Amino acid sequence: MSQLFKFSYFLILLGCLKGTDSAQLLIEPSFLLVEEDWPVGTHLPVTICPKNVKILSGDPASYFTVVKINETCSTLQLNLALDADKENADGLRGQSFSLVIAGPKKSRATLEVQIVDVNDNSPQFSNTPSSFEISENAEIGTDIFKVTTLDPDTGISGISRFSVEGDSSFTLAKRKCSSGKCSTQLRLAKKLDFEEKPIHTFNITAKDGDPHSNRTHTVAHTVTIHVKNENDEPPKFLTDFSQVFPIFKSTKPGDIIAKLEAIDVENGAEIQFGMKENEHLKIDSKSGNVLLKKLPTDDALITVELYATSSKNGKSKTVEMKLRLMNDEATLPKIAENQEKPELCEFPIYEAHLIQGTGTFSTPLKIKTLKSMAEEKPRLIGGSESFDLNVIDDFHVELKVLNAEKVASQVLDSAQLLVKSQSGQCRIVLRSAAQMTPKASPIAQKLKIIPKFEKSEYQFQVVENREPTVLGEVKVISDGPVTYEILGENGEKFQISNDGEIQNLEPIDRETYEKFELIVKATDLNGSSGKSQLIIHVKDENDNSPIFDKEHYFITVDEGKSEKLKITATDADSGKNGQIVYSIDQKIDNLPIDISPDGMLFIGAIDRENMGNSNEVNLTVTASDSGEPKRSASATVTIRVKDINDNSPVFSNSRYSIPLDANISPGGIIGRLEATDADSTSPNNYVTYTSGDPKFTVSDSGEILFTGPGTLEKSASLEFNVTAQDGGDPMNSANALVVINEHRSMKSIENELTTQINSNDTGGEKSEIKWLNAGMPGYTYEIIRASADGFSDSEVATWISIDSKSGRIYTLKKVDPSRVKQIKLHISMRKGKREVPVELIINVMDTDDVTPIYSTPTRKLSVTESATLGTTVVDMPVEGIKEQNEIKPIFKNSSNFAVSLLESSVLGTVLDLPYPLATDRDSSKFSTLKYSMTGDEGYFKIDESNSTIRLVAPLDFETQRVHSLSIKCVDNQGREPHHEVFASVTVTVIDVNDNAPVIHNTDLTHLSIEEDAQVGQVVTVLVISDSDEGGVQKTEIDVNSTLFRADSDKKLVVIASLKGHAGQRICSTVTATDVGGLRATSPYCVTVYPAKNTHHNPLVITPKQNSIHYFDENIVYDELLKVKVLEEDGDIGNVTFRLDEMFKKDWQMFTIGEINGSLHARQAFDFEKKTVHEIKILACRINNCTSTHLFISVNDRNDNCPMFPKQDVRLTVLENEKGKRQVGRIPAALDSDFHSDNTKVCYTTDTPLFFFSDPTLPILFTNSSFDREHKKQHQISITAYDCHLSCRDPHKPINGTIVALIDVLDINDNFPKFSEKIYTSTVVQGHVTTGSHILTVQATDLDEEPEGLKYSIRGFVRSPSHSFVAAESPISIDKSTGELSATEILKDSSYSFTVVVTDGAGHEDTASVVISVVTYAQQTELVFDAPFELIMKNEKKIAENLSNATGLQTIVDKCRQNANFTLMLVHFMDINGQFVNVDRAVNLLMSSSAESRRELRSVYGLREAFPPVPIPSKVPQYILIAVLLFFVISILSMCIWCRQRNNYERKLRHISAQASTVHTVTLGRGGKQTCNPGYGEIPIISRHHHPPPAPPPPTSADLQSTEL
16 A cells, blocks of 8 residues: 555656646645644645645635745744744644645635643742641641642643652642643642741652653742641659659658759649659649658669640650768768859858857847748758758748757867758857857738739740840739749740849840740749749841852853843841842843843843853852941852854855856866854854855855856856855745956846836737837847746736747736735846846836716806816716725824823823824725724723724833833735724822821831930831832831930931930831822830940950851861950950850860960861851959850861662563653751752662663662563662762771662563363262362463463263253353362263353453263273383373374273383273274274374383273172072972983883883883884983983873872
């Protein structure tokens, strides 16, 4: 068929070559697939023959043009860009064309063009939230929100693949896609914890297209998940459990060992305490007091489990408490002052006066405690054997003497006792009677008012990095003194005085702590307490500069195209200090490049040719924050402009005239031309030349060379075209004409002429067209080509002829001027060997071919004598004159209109313009105008008949201030013929005051200033804007304060002294009002801090405050840095240096020289353990110290090698697949280094079967095909290594390895197979009953069959006398095992049928089964002198030889092994399946001379065969017994008969003897003696075998004897 098609195609092309008149229209192919990015201006892969064709329909927008490709055929050229994503009226996307092509002789053909979509659109997120709040108690798998993307592409190009990047706590459900819209659900993958991470930020990426191609697009959507705090935090213990609590031997059961304290941080609820049951301790659930139950017997460490439970949320916190039995003090040591703990008693020291020698006190010593002893009884340490404490009430104890005699005998002057509890301690100093009186205070009365704070919540502010200062004061309502405590996380960073003043103990970094939520507790002397919430906000200082995510940005743009690039920088500060504004330092003139304040870099269309030699533009983008002072950072942006071929070559002249002074031989240069290309880069600007005359070539340098043949005469006169083309894609070109010896040409002959013809001159025969060169003597004329737009050359040639001698041109047909505007003739004028080509252009003029006819031939007119010259007397209408559309419409106002419109104008407002906008002076239908509008963006609509323009959408001055409209006007209602004119309308939007001012400051409630601030000092700058009037509208600002005001620059400044306001938080409201009365308000608060005092402190020169110093990890430095201070009058020696040990714990890593200020590290840094160390160095002169805050930043080195988190992984691959495909993702190897250069991990395998397409991604690929039946599992080793091969870890291997077990998944690609094609079985008749097993057929399948193979009987079960259907078959098969069994007694001699095995995929195999039912008489035994194993192994071969030797079918029934030989029981069947007599079969075997018979004897030792004597059954035995009995009975009967006969003979002889002696006896009648015919003669035979005696004479008939 393909050869026939080619031959037919050849015949059609041959017909095309013979001429268009006989050609048939051929389009090959008739169905065309074109990708939507097919280049405009290029040919489509389609051939249309013949060439003179046109598109009749199917292309209203003129996407295609018919162009010639040779003298016989044409093709299609693409004019407009295609779009397969175009949405059609039915809502479906796609683009296709059904083109109807017209050829010669009204031939028609259809070309179907289907536009194929390419992935030219990126997916766009639609209605996908960027921020979302979710409870921390949400369950895993909870749907958070729906993620949706839209992609106008079709097919796989419009399907998005989603993934979550940056946070493993979230995952995505399976996507769903339909009509370019894909969606999925964002789901929770892990439990959230507000306290661990309150905010999660990550990206959701969407990728479209085929992942294995390079046409994919990726977009990302940033999502911020705010975790909602649910009341789920357990209480927090305030007690330090790192210590070992003592149990003193003097402690009694019921005494308080310790007091536990815990708070509910979130709720402030009551705490219930508990303890795990033990034999030594118990706990009071309300107070938290740990009480002794039983004193331990030894000093072994006791560990008990404690828990605190919130009464509100039920959450519990469990800790372990360690205790140990300790001895009391044996003596009374002196207690040093530095051992004092927090105050327990009213006074820290008491004096007790003993009367010397008596052991009694002169005055009882009573001590008042600050906390109730109901919770914990204080202990006496130092003299527990001689003294004890007697409790008077909850707040008073008395010192008493236990052993007066012992005390009296001792000298205890100045001895000390210690009163101690968990809350604190106080001391008792013993004095003799002659010493001072005690200073104990009288017992205070019990207080009646429980302490209560004035506010339930206090809020203070601490300025970031500020040295310790007072933040504010809390006040308590109480009738006595109280003590304060600050409780909660990080409460150690603050302290509170006895007066309630709160101050920070160290500088606070806002980037670490934004605020502190604490509890302040006040306790009176009774132990009663009150609590209040304490919130301390950290005010940000502008101490961080913006940081770009990249130091250098690169972007490549195509010439003439616009691009956008998002520049991103981050600032750790908050508020205005963290608000970043982007700018370009030095803008480059004439380049459309700008950046928005939010960092969007806009790159307009750049002309590469205006950039000179460089294709790059380097910009410096600065990111500045809004703090005071401002901080900034810079990044470099390099824009590479890719040159496109947008310029055509340009010749220096369009016509080159070259004279020849001599003959030119081949290879000679006749002249030079030049063309240049304005494109900037090669090959777009590399120009090559092509000559239109094959006798000439043009070199790349522009030299014109004569190539022959022959010699170019100097008198030659000729011309040809030269084409210059560049090397771009698509290629651009230009043409120039080269004329040789133009000066020698005849001056009177013109090569380019123009003439015209009137349309009414073409109606008759041979109407002449005048032209200049006609009638030249000696010349002959010939029309080489005649052409007109829209018509074939052959058709135009039929309109005009030329006289070959005179050169006169005549018209042959009438030419329609509405269709033909111009005819172009190429005429050859010859004179001898000289030929002059002439191009004649004939313009067809539209003239009236109808004679005017007056409707009234005769008319009488009158005119006054005063009429002036030019006065119209009368209009004379005529008939037969054809109207023409000669005049174009004209817009008013020179086609430019301008109008203004308020932004508050109502919809439907008509623009104030001079309607109608255009006029036309034509008459009748040609003057009917039609209007349309572009560029309106949906805001305006024009009436197409009267040009009225109305407002149809609301205007917004702040969004768009000017609207530019383009108006199109056509006459004749847009029908042919018509004229088009255009005008522009500029609509300026007038602003109205419809926007209130906006206050942008976010930190106005956290302002601060020092108490000694001068009048006029700036507190902050108010950022207030109003969108009206372009953002420049004036705004009045009132801060409503007598201490502050806002100046004209919107700065909040001090206007009065702040002395006496230290510690106060002054709050008011900022009000901003615009000229229209619209206003905005915002509260503000200013905290006044005490004035700083830094006099007499050493001035540190280096290092600078808050400076950062960089050091590499794993390197031991001799010295990190040295602190230098300014020398002041020789006081440098008085300066000492030390580390601030109260500031964090990083100081433990360092030491500093006390005298020289040299800073050292105790050990080498480890980046992976800590990246930044923050310390404070104190430079002190006496007690005046200067604190220098330093950061020691550790540089990461590549000292950690990649390691896998686990040792093996299991993947799967499907068998029989081909091509590159993904196997799966392995666990990514981890590199503990920090910087990306050091953590780049690459992967490789130890086998070529599997590989990593991208070595940096842990995704395993393969392009091999696997056969599970050959190998079920592949074990490979995967190695992870440092991509730079620079990792050096002295403690671990440089590479990580993991074992991957790849299971090959089975597909059902194999057929089951029976072990034999024919199964035979022999059963003995009568031995098979219902259910008896006959035979098992078995099949194997290399595939895995989870449900096993299925067996069945197909068709009929046949026997010699019957054919059984399955339901009635006497034989059945087990579907699972293939076991054949009898369903009834087998009566026929044989059964044959077909069995089928089927696997899970429906694959089948069949086998035949033959079952023979034999009797013993039908079998014979063959004896083989060969081992049993040999016979069994070759059973089939032996059966085959037996069959060949006998010519019968031999069936082996059974083999039996004897000592020295093997017995084989067989039977034989003929070709009809009937049993063969054993004797016959054995005779055939024994008499056979076949080779098989000899092989049976020589190889297998077959003995001479004989019919077997079958073992009789019981029935034959019975028959044999009966026969024997018969013979026995017969013999006995014969014996009895013989004996009787002998007796008879003896008697007969006796009678005969008697008769002979007495008389003669005659038997019968007389006459001849005869024998009795009935009996004959009875011979008498003796024992001695003597001859028998003569018979006695016969007796007479009447003789009677009773003995006879």
